[in-house]
Amino acid sequence: MNESSIPGRPLLEVHAISKAFPNVQALADVSLEVSAGEVLALIGENGAGKSTLLRILNGDYQADSGEILLDGKLAKFASPREAHTAGIRVIYQEPELVPGLNVAENIYVGELPGRGHFVDWRRLNDEAYARLAEFGFEREISPTTLAEQLTPAQRQLVEILKALKQGVRVLALDEPMSSLSDEEAQRLFKIVQGLRGQGVGIIYVSHRLREVLRIAQRVAVLRDGKLMGVVPAAECCEDELVKLMVGRKLAEVVAREDNCRSDVVLSVEHLNAPGVHDVSFEVKCGEVVGFAGLVGAGRTELAKAIFGATKVTSGQVGVEGKPVSLHSPAQAMAAGMGYAGEDRKNESLFPILSVRENVSIAILERLRRLRFVDRKRENELVTSLVGKLRVKTPSLSQEVGKLSGGNQQKVVLARWLAREPRLLILDEPTRGIDVGAKAEIYQLVRQLAADGIGVIFISSELTEVLGVSDRIVVMQGGRITGEMPADGATEEAVLRLAMVDHLNGDATASAN
Amino acid sequence: MSDALKPSQAASSGSASANTMPRQGLQGAGRRILRFESLGLIVALIILFVLISLLAPGKFLRPVNMMNIALAISVTGLVAMAETIVMISGGLDVSVSAIVGLASVAAALVVRGTGSWVLGVMGGLAMGLAAGALNGGLITKGRMNPVITTLATISVFSGFAYLITQGQAVGVSNDTFNAIGNGRVAGIPIPVMILVLVAAVLIIFLARTDIGRSIYAMGGNPVAARLAGINLNRYKMGIYLLSGLVCGLAAVISTGRTNSGIPTTTQTDLNFQAITAAVLGGTALAGGKGTIVGTLLGVVIIGTLNNGMIILGVPVFYQMLGRGFLLIFAVLLQEWQMRRR
DSSP: OOSSSSSTSSEEEEEEEEEETTTEEEEEEEEEEEEETTTTEEEEOOTTHHHHHHHHHHTTTTOSEEEEEEEEEEEOOOHHHHHHHHHHEEEEEEEEOOSSHHHHHHHTTOOOOTTTTTEOHHHHHHHHHHHHHOOOOOSSSSSSSSSSGGGHHHHHHHHHHHHHTTOOOOOEEETTTSSSSSHHHHHHHHHHHHHHHHEEEEEEEEEEEEHHHHHSSSEEEETTTTTEEEEEGGGOHHHHHHHHSOTTTTHHHOOOSSOOSSSEEEEEEEEETEEEEEEEEEEETTTEEEEETTSSSSSSHHHHHHSSSOOOOOOEEEETTEEOSSOOHHHHHHHTTTEEEEOOOHHHHHTTHHHHHHHHTSSSGGGEEETEEEOOOOHHHHHHHHHHOOOOOOTTBBBBGSHHHHHHHHHEEEEHTTOOOEEEEEESTTTTOHHHHHHHHHHHHHHHHHOOOOOEOOSSHHHHHHHHHHHEEETTTTTTEEEEEEETHHHHHHHHHHTHHHHHOOOSOOOO | OOOOOOOOOOOTTTTTHHOOOOOOOSSSSSSSSSSSSHHHHHHHHHHHHHHHHSSSSTTTHHHHHHHHHHHHHHHHHHHHHHHHHHHHOOOOOOHHHHHHHEEEEEEEEHHHHHHHHHHHHHHHHHHHHHHHHHHHHHHHOOOOOHHHHHHHHHHHHHHHHHHTTTTOOOOOOHHHHHHHHHHHTTEEHHHHHHHHHHHHHHHHHHHHHHHHHHHHHHHHHHHHHHHOOOOOOHHHHHHHHHHHHHHHHHHHHHHHTEEOSSHHHSSSTHHHHHHHHHTTTTTTTSSOOHHHHHHHHHHHHHHHHHHHHTTOOOOHHHHHHHHHHHHHHHHHHHHHHHOOO
16 A cells, blocks of 8 residues: 555645746645545636646646645656656646557557567567556557557547556646546546555546546635635535536527528438448538537547548538538538537647637638738737637737647637638537636537527537537447437436447447 | 646637737738747858958958859759748758759750740749649659658659750850849849849748748648648649749759759759758748748858858868758757747
């Protein structure tokens, strides 16, 4: 049992830590403690300082003032290496695996078993398999799968395994569940429980409040770099926190005006593509269709196929009654579609370009006179969108890579809104975004619907799918397994459809 | 990753627009004309000037010598600017020296054959375009890696040039044509004027047009660019065509200067110099970043260094060493600047 060596003393103590960046006091005099076997949740809006604190613990940054005590002893980490040696490990939102190496190699990177310079591959794979099996993932992730072929959720898991193998004393998880479906989140939950039993102190940063309250013993709230307070989770303000996550009510709030040019905005018939099998459905004008399902159900593949980003083998797609050619995103866009992918860092953002340029990139042709970009019109358009979406940025010229996740997502949304699409496909739009911004995005989606835009809302968070949508479509294994109106739909009903194959043990209805 | 560099002001209402309007200054496209890092280059250039002047008093700072430098870099400058655009888009064209050689020969042959300088110029440009088309076609339709492709086409273009000239230089005696390379207007050499003109066009093109924006986007994140509706293949083709065309223009100037079309250009390491200048000027090897002005500063620095070494009588092999170290230095500097952010 790995307990803190001084009984009665917390495992990790953080005293009066402060850190400033140009223009911003990221942390001001923050003090926290974590006991062995305890889960301390850290919540707060984007920019509240959670990430900065984690980076200081991980040795990526150095605090301007204050101290860190591990087991009562002063600890100073000049680099992540030192932090890891001391037993502190932070796992960030975006998994940092080497795409060209396989799972086993990534888990044991830098410490491959073997003699001298020769790697003992057998042992490497066995050990990796054992690690995977410890947490029950050995059937879906093989030690020899290349990291670049894993889904974001699986990469997250491998990243955690990588951290765990070293015998960790304090583990900090930054938004660990943001790319996991509810089912996978459950498994992570069990992993965390297991670690608690081993006496590991855990800092858990998340926006998924229900999980946070279930998994943590205490909740620390940061706002604008200051610690607002630490509350025992049991007593905590579940209602207030949950209220922030918009519930069903929203779907009723916005009255629908008659902005429809045609009844059906999108019609998909018998679409077949990699990962998509015979999918047919419709999106009506002003309707938000939520796509639910476990990770790997084929929703992203479907979205990409509709948008022309991947090859379609057969099937028809029509926008407002007119058939659309599915060879390229440009054609889909010309037909009136917009698409915000789930991996905004790699699929949507141009990190060193400015906010202004990121927003206007998809609509340059409407902003130009004789190929010259009309900067005045561009500024007007971008300013109005940035204001409407409440993007927090010091200026339109700010590099988008420097904004927080929530604001980056808003920039992506602004880009598509600029085009006034007929159909907008959103894939995990609230991933890694704080509660306040999530609420804003839900409202935005409803407003778009009221304006007559059809929205496809893909999400693995059942609560939000049920809350924002008018109708739910459930997928599994690349097929639609069911549809239902959101009104009256229950999470169980949706889950049942999302796991139909597992439940029936139906060997014939197997996926790709 | 969400990070802590959150701006301190919060936009809490619709009036966020008032707070987010930037000071009119080096914003967006403006930033793309002159980057902060370019100031460092100007300082380096000044230091270089001072150093050489001290080491070779009287010989370096003469107007005649300054004009020599300008002339010497006009060909390299054109090629370097084309290379910059290719690099910004995420590609690389190492065949530029070979294209210049081929286009030079083509231009000379046409002039000799038709007696018309106009046709000669067109011949050079057309050959450059054709070479660019081959590069572009292989890279887009053939889905080939740009570096490997243009590496291979070096041999194709050079080989072809040798073939049509049987390895001999092709003399050009058309005075008007040669004037392109040797003539002056109001005391300014024509090649320098061409360089400045093309530079102006390219600067505006990159910074102010939607095509320019899309090029930066392509280089910065090709996946996102495609998903934002940019036709990557069409742009790539256009960019390699442009590279070929500009090389053709450089070839015309070079041919005029030397009064002959030479299968290998007088500077066989044009591609090396072009890339060095671009990197020195802040163009990222990975794409998405770079400016014409920066590259031109790089070209001037290289030209000044070359000129200085010649004036000081530095042996040729040391010159090669110098150029090599310069590229290494340029890349290291870029790395260091990226870390600093």
